[in-house]
Amino acid sequence: xxxxxxxxxxxxxxxxxxxxxxxxxxxxxxxxxxxxxxxxxxxxxxxxxxxxxxxxxxxxxxxxxxxxxxxxxxxxxxxxxxxxxxxxxxxxxxxxxxxxxxxxxxxxxxxxxxxxxxxxxxxxxxxxxxxxxxxxxxxxxxxxxxxxxxxxxxxxxxxxxxxxxxxxxxxxxxxxxxxxxxxxxxxxxxxxxxxxxxxxxxxxxxxxxxxxxxxxxxxxxxxxxxxxxxxxxxxxxxxxxxxxxxxxxxxxxxxxxxxxxxxxxxx
Numbered sequence: 530x531x532x533x534x535x536x537x538x539x540x541x542x543x544x545x546x547x548x549x550x551x552x553x554x555x556x557x558x559x560x561x562x563x564x565x566x567x568x569x570x571x572x573x574x575x576x577x578x579x580x581x582x583x584x585x586x587x588x589x590x591x592x593x594x595x596x597x598x599x600x601x602x603x604x605x606x607x608x609x610x611x612x613x614x615x616x617x618x619x620x621x622x623x624x625x626x627x628x629x630x631x632x633x634x635x636x637x638x639x640x641x642x643x644x645x646x647x648x649x650x651x652x653x654x655x656x657x658x659x660x661x662x663x664x665x666x667x668x669x670x671x672x673x674x675x676x677x678x679x680x681x682x683x684x685x686x687x688x689x690x691x692x693x694x695x696x697x698x699x700x701x702x703x704x705x706x707x708x709x710x711x712x713x714x715x716x717x718x719x720x721x722x723x724x725x726x727x728x729x730x731x732x733x734x735x736x737x738x739x740x741x742x743x744x745x746x747x748x749x750x751x752x753x754x755x756x757x758x759x760x761x762x763x764x765x766x767x768x769x770x771x772x773x774x775x776x777x778x779x780x781x782x783x784x785x786x787x788x789x790x791x792x793x794x795x796x
Contacts, residue, residue, distance in 0.1 A: 558625030562589025
């Protein structure tokens with residue numbers, strides 16, 4: 530167990546699984562925890578990769594009472610943990626909201642970022658604009674906040690049930706619900722901050738390889754967002770998982786790991 534001291538008595542939890550091959554940073558989605566990556570961690574460490582897995586502020590084993598829950602703050606935590614943990618170039622892999630965090634961290638890390646993976650990632654945008662017709666409506670974030678305040682357990686149960694398009698076991702849904710419901714009271718501020726994310730220029734400026742993985746049947750994040758990310762990135766590539774929803778690494782783990790390994794082999 531390791532922690533990043535963020536000052537004022539608050540800290541962020543992370544794990545560093547050591548390995549000789551390229552380190553990979555796994556960045557989870559909104560209100561989740563690094564435990565969601567358990568199967569991915571096992572496969573990557575078995576292949577010799579170092580793995581850094583982080584619990585965002587307010588999530589998992591990190592402290593709950595942070596004032597700043599913005600995407601900027603989450604990305605800064607990632608940067609500090611990477612620099613504290615290793616001097617080697619890393620590949621950042623961000624799922625859902627974690628995609629926006631990973632992209633911003635990649636920019637901040639500069640030469641220490643060797644590659645970026647967006648797993649159904651909320652980058653370059655989560656919401657639509659006049660010149661970006663993909664993603665959700667900004668009003669949906671406020672509606673989510675209201676629903677969460679009205680029935681936290683019910684809201685997260687519905688979210689857990691909607692993550693996967695392919696059939697998964699009731700135990701898997703319950704596992705995701707347990708991670709969601711364990712999140713702190715301020716995590717909604719991270720979700721609301723997605724309305725402020727604008728990373729089109731950021732992706733276009735990155736000189737590293739960028740792999741965007743989308744679930745073709747994703748009901749949580751418009752797959753067109755991930756497709757746009759692959760086109761915007763200078764060295765972008767796209768992998769679309771037919772029949773998968775918002776979590777290809779759960780819904781089709783063998784194919785997901787195969788695609789991820791192929792990408793890592795190019796780094």
